[in-house]
Amino acid sequence: MPDVFRDRLLGQRPAGPPPPPVAGPSRFQPRRIRSIEYTGVTEAFLSELVLKALYLRGQATAYDLVETIKLPFYGVVEDLLRDLTNQELCFISRGDSMSPLSYSYSITANGQTRATEVANRNAYVGPAPVPLEEYCQAVAVQALESVHVSEDDMKAAFRNMAIDQEIFGQLGPAINSARSMFLFGPPGNGKTAIAETLVRMQGGAVYVPHAVAVGSEVVRVYDPVHHLPVSRELSGDHDDPRWILTKRPVVTVGGELTLPMLDLIYNDHAKFYEAPFQFKANNGAFFIDDFGRQQVSPHDLLNRWIVPLEKRIDFLTLRTGQKIEVPFDTLVMFSTNLEPRDLVDEAFLRRIRYKIEIKSPTPAQFKEIFQRVCAAKGIKYDDAVVDYLPNEKYSALDVHPRAVHPRDLLEQVVDYSSYRQIEPMLTRETMDISCHNYFVHL
Secondary structure, eight states: OOOHHHHHHHHHOOOOOOOOBOOOOOOOOOOOOGGGGSSSSSSHHHHHHHHHHHEEEEEEEEHHHHHHHHHHHIIHHHHHHHHHTTTTTTTEEOSSOOOOOOOEEEEOHHHHHHHHHHHHOOOOSSSSOOHHHHHHHHHHHHHHHHGGOHHHHHHHHHTTTTTOOOHHHHHHHHHTTSEEEEEETTSSSSSSHHHHHHHTTSSSEEEEEEEEETTTTTEEOOOOOTBBBOGGGGGGGOTTTEEEEOOOOOEEEEETOOOGGGSEEEEEETTTEOOOOHHHHTTTTEOOSSOOOOOHHHHHHHHHHHHHHHHHHEEEETTOOEEEEEEEEEEEEEESSHHHHSSSSSSHHHHEEEEEEEOOOHHHHHHHHHHHHHHHOOOOOOOOHHIIIIIIIIIEEEEEOOHHHHHHHHHHHHHHHHTTSOOOOOOOOHHHHHHHHSOOOO
């Protein structure tokens, strides 16, 4: 086993009282775990976690248990296993190696009974949680306010998109505000693409815990769908694998969003909680697409956001009815095809920092988009054919130019040409065919 990996796995033996968590001005840094006290959770909780992990396996090596709960052997897991052995809840079933990590432990009948009792209260088995207080500190240190983009950054990010200069001038300050924005306008003009580009510009990496402890309750936070890990080499010199260094999270929801999804989700079978979307989006972005199409009314949904948007904190409810206060550090972006004033009142709009209308492209922008898509698809551009669309074809169909039309119509051309086994070309004939397939004829 490489020395560096072994040292990280085993940890260090206890040496003196635990220092406060390390937190610099630029980013949070998980502290090295030297003893049970350093974890911030109780010894009883960790003992039960090890016992449940052992119960699931029946037999496991110390290495397996270290990997499961993500805590070092020396100073933590070693002490927990010794205590469980002394209580006759488990025993060493094989220990013929010089390495204590390879010792196999088996659960006793008493251990099985105790593990079942514990699981009836909380069946969570996995990486040990970090205290809620430490999580709040991590969010504060890694806050979005530290992210700044310049005009040059914006130009580089949007170099492949044709965007009106007025809109372009609004988007930069909006992302630097780290607050909230409302993107609205007709469908098909790139609101989603603009939002996705903005969130990618946040850049950087943040530490996210596998789970958070709220007293004896566990809230699972890490979600591989929304939290994309970066390489271990970039995560710094720390010995607390309960934290994962990930790209700033981007959480996207659409019409499936309901009010219950914005509170702690309790699993009746597993007896622990799943963090809601906005919790997982801390230090990143929360994008609500197709706003107004959700299964809950816009008024009720937006009322849920008033306090978090203004105070930068959120209140979540445990199954006991207890309210807990958690950070709300996320760039919230609403995107809608509907008129904002038909969805929300003035009081809510006042709390949205930036209201940005994404308009339909001008004739010049429409041509620019066509040119770019033609170049990307290897199709010769023809200015006369593009003029034909809005001037003649669109008026006959009673439709208006949208930024998405060049891409979608030219994809139809590629499909048609592939079927006919001919070279794709931008002509009136191919546009007539594409429009016939693409637009609804009423």
